[in-house]
Amino acid sequence: MSGMGFSWPLLRQLTGKDRLGRAAAVKSPRTGEHPARTAAADRVVKSVCPYCAVGCAQNVYVSDEKVVHIEGDPDSPISRGRLCPKGASSLQLTTGSGRLNKVLHRPPGAADWREIDLETAMDMVADRIIATRRATWEWENKGRRVARTMGIASLGGATLDNEENYLIKKLLTALGVVQIENQARVCHSSTVVGLGTSFGRGGATTFLQDLQHSDCVLIQGSNFAEAHPVGFQWVMEAKARGAVVIHVDPRFTRTSALADLHVPIRAGSDVAFLGAIVNHVLENELFFRDYVLHYTNASTILREDYRDAEDLDGLFSGFDAENRCYEDDTWQYEGMHTVAASGERDEDYDRPAGSMPAGRPEVQGGTGVPLSGEPRRDETMRHPRCVLQVLRRHFARYTPEMVQRVCGVPPELFAQVCRHLTENSGPERTAEFVYAVGWTQHSDGAQFIRTASILQLLLGNIGRPGGGIQALRGHASIQGSSDIPTLFNLLPGYIPMPHAHEHEKMRDFLRADASCRGFWANMPAYLVSLLKAWWGPAATRENDFRFDYLPRLTGSHSTYDTVLAQLDGTCKGYLLLGENPAVGSANSRMQRLGMARLDWLVVRDLNLIESATWWKDGPEIETGELVTSEIGTEVFFFPAAAHTEKSGSFTNTNRWLQWHHRAVEPDGDARSDLWFMYHLGRIIRRKLAGSADPMDRPLLDLTWDYPVEGETAEPVAEAVLAEINGWDAEGRPLDAYTQLKDDGSTVCGCWIYCGVYAGGVNRAALRQPAAEQDWVAAGWAWAWPANRRVLYNRASAAPDGRPWSERKKLVWWDEEAGRWTGLDVPDFEEGKPPSYRPEPGAQGPAALSGIDPFIMQADGKGWLFAPSGVVDGPLPSHFEPQDSPVANPLYGRQRNPARKLYRHEDNRYQPSGEEPGASVYPYVVTTYRLTEHFTAGGMSRHTPYLAELQPEMFCEVSPELAAERGLVHGEWATVITARGAIEARVLVTDRIAPLHLNGKVIHQIGLPFHFGPNGLARGDAANELVSITLDPNSHIQEVKALSADIRPGRRPRGPALPELVLAYRRRAGVTEDTGTEV
């Protein structure tokens, strides 16, 4: 008799072979009847986690056409089978009983939803779009052709597939919509500016697995272990190999616990901290001299009339105080200048000459800054106007003592950081920086990243194994939604959107924006191929390939400008596609007030998020500021498909496109955004068929013939990917962007993704297991550009083409074969030898020499000094956050003089530093992500597993602050700013210690930003407290550092809540001018 035959486990154990009770003895007959879900599944579908941008691979198990189990795919070289709590809960995300599968409609003024059928709803939305477009169409704006509507806007895309983003951008652009935005604006847009202007491309320079080769990992502006847990395993691999791990952060987190060194810092003071390391490196001659001399612009000489922040107390030359912006003429290299934007040829264009159009820094971050001429260099790097000497002077005031005064970091702790970093950089060793939105979301966020870029260039750590800068993005395809941009200022592949009248003809546009040196010189081929992808046979050489079909910009049309446009009644229709601004965007109250002024709102999501229900149960309904019956906004809710219910690609934080296959059909009316956009376009085109109105031509000429499949007529996502990749005149898929032509013979929807469908194979779906390849893992997925994993990797070799050291070799020049070779795909022209020097006047890639690793830069160099591309200064300077209890000790100017402000009665700013009334808001607030939740909570607060793990909003305070303000652990506290007041449970903890700055004690308050009133895990939204204050480069909001008061107890209810906020404003003397000085 087998052991299973006995009913008592002990008897089975004693009488059977399993005497230790570790196998068959403990298995009952009943258990034996139930095979594992994984064993009984009908199929196992390859997928990718839909949460953060690490891109963990998943196996989705399907039985009887239902998803029954999801687990990590151990073959993945990135995740190695691991999933974090969110990824592990993604089964509930897709099968949760709380998911809706019916379309809901709220007529204007109605008190509740009503169910309507999908077909009717699609028809109604198509009608609303057509009507609003007709009513708000603009052919001209101030005498310039714009051919657009400002009556419609969309927000969302970072959680969607690349193919979905592509159709959103394509359809809405053809409709004349320019207000197209997504989470990338509010998360990492400053990354594109910071990294792009420094190195030439706006993406992370390396990939997660390469962290294992680092000798020192400095994590700052990120709680890596908790926000990107699975990626953090590569930090631990590095540590196991002997690397030093440093965590610089206001809070002691699980990242700090696993680090060798935790450095508590005041939120928002990172430029001072990093700037002081730059100063330490320069003053002690610790930089990597050969790397700096050959691969950076250190030796380039600046113009004589350049004036630094040292000379002008925080300002650089060219500042226009009236318009709060810089003209960058004086920042140029001597002998070389930025190619004039074509707007300058348009004499009456309404912006100051020499300054950049709105949104342009992000474009140049993605594309590099076009320059012409020949720069002067001093190879001794001693010339007083050479970049290295300018750098020395600029950072001289950033001393360890200043770090103590600004950041609250003691000199001895600061010295340890300097020592570890510099000892682990050089030919034999490399250090890597890792950051996330702790750096990006500031009113000078791009400069945070610029400072780190300068430091890594000085230390010679870019383009080398274990080096680089890792930008940790937080959404599955937020990199993809920048590459294929649902962003107002970009076309796919970082081609700029044309501005009104700047670019009447494509020829003028290209003359202005295509660099004459480097790989951007090929922009005509990229743009023409895009126009052919969108308008097919209708785009011919004679009609400028229908360049006139692109609507024109007239300034900033970022998501925050859209909110203002909603409030003033200009924007009347709004599409929310997987984004929840009522919780997730700065000043969430203004977001809701804006939506309350709309004619119609479409929300597509998995659950009823706050942005869908604010009209019936939002905070303003409770305070009486809004009355449901008086809100005229018509609201549609469309249930969305989960990642297991659709096919498509996500681009992870390291530019890897990974395909997830559809495992099952979605239930009921739930549909993918690919389905929604395709069929919306189809219906609108059908309704407008035969129209002779010229405004409809871009729509009717659009190529919109994607094949569909299945009962729901789902568009074939792979066909969309094929269009993104491109094909030639015979319909053969292109292998590389170097095949693109400007004569109309090639189609390509996004030139940087060209190659993902090479040979007709979906390379994003390739899954060669990690165990079968080296650490670069080129056979798993596909990375842009050209499947390169480490960008600028020419810099891993010395000028002569040999690796700097055997230990740190990556790519090198093979003299015998006459080409570059190595472990990674060389990020360099394969046959260009190190000895190559361009002829005078050379153009395009031929203008770059054999020692120019930064091939997207017009001069081929890493930019220590940015002669253009960063609108608030060519070098980073420390400024205080918009609202700060600390006076700026570094310069006479408190705040970033070029910051972007929005004066509005619902967006008041606070006094800071020594200004009267600043003591009313005495504490620093910072916001952060939790392991168990995701952004605005739409994908986590409705999930039972995750809600149980993190059930409600809380605030972290130190024991000292708790004592000072009478806060009790586990009880309630109210946090108040000039915008709002929220309540949270009090978590008293040593993790967020007070800092000592210049004899003054500064307390900090930590707030997770995920919570809102809907779902299973609820709470007030931290974004109620935040003002709309933007980085002028990227238009990202400052949410990582502000000031507030905190007091014990719950917040008031009803009208007493806005009264409390107003009472604080009165006490602080807040007026419309407060905090708005230049």
Added chain:
Amino acid sequence: MPSKERVLRLLSQGLDYAEIARLLGVPAGRAYLIATGVPADGSDAVARRRGRPGLLTGRTQQLVNPREVGPVERGDVHAWMRERAWSDRRMRQAGA
């Protein structure tokens, strides 16, 4: 339950795990686990256990997940691309 020695003996005779599974009446993944002590689905196997008899150097997931879905090519998409190109006369002229 077959013994480790038996599975390893069959391996040494040139049989693969699929054949051994059929012969012994156990799933292939379980045969692999018996032989190597390493789960074929890769769970708990981040650290490489080199040198063990019976260990496969490549992927082993298919031993437990034979019904895997992850196609990388679609003929209908290839045909659609050709159709799009062929329907654009000017494009073909430009490419000629």
